[in-house]
Amino acid sequence: MHIRPDLKGKSVYFFPTLDRYFEGILMFDAKEKKAYVYSVKNDRKYETFFKWMIGLKNQKLFKGKKSSLTTIFLESNPTSPSIASILRESDYPLYWKSSMLMSLEDIFMLIQENILLGGKFAEITAQKINGGLELYFFKKEGKSLEKKILFIAKGILLEYEVYILNHVLQGTHLPFPVKAGKRTLNDIKDLIQYVFSLNICYGQSTTGLEDVTYVRGTQLVNNAQNSSKEHTPFAFLEKQGQPDEAYRHVDCMFIVKSKNKNICENCEKLKKTMQQIHRRILTGKNSIKVIHASKNLLIEKVKEQRKSY
Numbered sequence: 482m483h484i485r486p487d488l489k490g491k492s493v494y495f496f497p498t499l500d501r502y503f504e505g506i507l508m509f510d511a512k513e514k515k516a517y518v519y520s521v522k523n524d525r526k527y528e529t530f531f532k533w534m535i536g537l538k539n540q541k542l543f544k545g546k547k548s549s550l551t552t553i554f555l556e557s558n559p560t561s562p563s564i565a566s567i568l569r570e571s572d573y574p575l576y577w578k579s580s581m582l583m584s585l586e587d588i589f590m591l592i593q594e595n596i597l598l599g600g601k602f603a604e605i606t607a608q609k610i611n612g613g614l615e616l617y618f619f620k621k622e623g624k625s626l627e628k629k630i631l632f633i634a635k636g637i638l639l640e641y642e643v644y645i646l647n648h649v650l651q652g653t654h655l656p657f658p659v660k661a662g663k664r665t666l667n668d669i670k671d672l673i674q675y676v677f678s679l680n681i682c683y684g685q686s687t688t689g690l691e692d693v694t695y696v697r698g699t700q701l702v703n704n705a706q707n708s709s710k711e712h713t714p715f716a717f718l719e720k721q722g723q724p725d726e727a728y729r730h731v732d733c734m735f736i737v738k739s740k741n742k743n744i745c746e747n748c749e750k751l752k753k754t755m756q757q758i759h760r761r762i763l764t765g766k767n768s769i770k771v772i773h774a775s776k777n778l779l780i781e782k783v784k785e786q787r788k789s790y
């Protein structure tokens with residue numbers, strides 16, 4: 482916790498309900514070079530507002546969940562400016578120093594308060610898990626989960642992983658190393674901003690080429706056979722039967738560098754293949770391979786044969 486110099490020694494008031502409050506005093510321990518809240522009620526000091534509230538709650542001094550930023554006030558009057566009103570204004574970087582080391586609780590609280598990035602990313606939700614914290618990024622329209630950041634605490638250090646459509650993003654794509662390290666408010670902001678702005682590959686749409694999915698089914702396979710005489714797949718069908726049905730290349734890069742595209746270079750190559758298959762279907766030149774590869778077609782053939790018996 483960092484205290485603005487002009488607020489040091491000042492009382493703050495935590496209101497668990499509108500008619501009750503607990504007094505705390507913002508202090509600075511020069512020896513430990515640490516700021517804290519001194520809690521008058523139980524004569525203890527806490528490193529964060531959040532810990533203060535948890536401390537009071539654990540002593541059964543109040544019940545229920547409270548958000549520290551909207552229930553802690555600078556005067557003993559719950560209609561006075563709350564801590565949140567200070568944080569949301571331009572001077573909040575002074576209060577939450579950008580170099581401040583972040584804990585899972587800090588990230589959780591800031592996401593909950595939606596102040597981490599000035600309220601810009603309201604669609605991000607946070608959930609605590611055992612030993613960690615997950616941030617979920619949903620697709621703008623609809624509720625499908627697109628991206629996830631998983632933070633894991635190792636003492637005061639944080640390690641993290643980024644998932645794109647349930648696929649772990651390699652560290653080389655990320656703004657700082659994923660391994661455990663000291664992470665500041667600035668780091669966390671940069672990371673969230675970065676993940677938020679990542680463009681995702683949705684694969685090669687089958688719109689207009691639906692006949693390809695009928696003949697080829699859920700996978701596109703190579704012409705050549707592998708050592709066990711199989712045609713290895715190079716693309717798989719996703720969202721079958723849905724408006725966003727698409728083939729995804731096995732080497733899909735999941736993220737797209739170009740801002741105005743939603744398909745990666747590898748998935749983009751599938752279009753040519755699909756168009757070739759489409760043309761072959763139109764001209765009736767179905768190769769032997771297609772018959773090998775297409776379960777749908779095989780099933781149809783078997784059904785036809787059964788009928789003729």
Ligand SMILES: [Zn+2]
Nearest residue numbers: 682733745748
């Ligand atoms: Zn792709």
Ligand SMILES: [Zn+2]
Nearest residue numbers: 712769770773
């Ligand atoms: Zn074959």
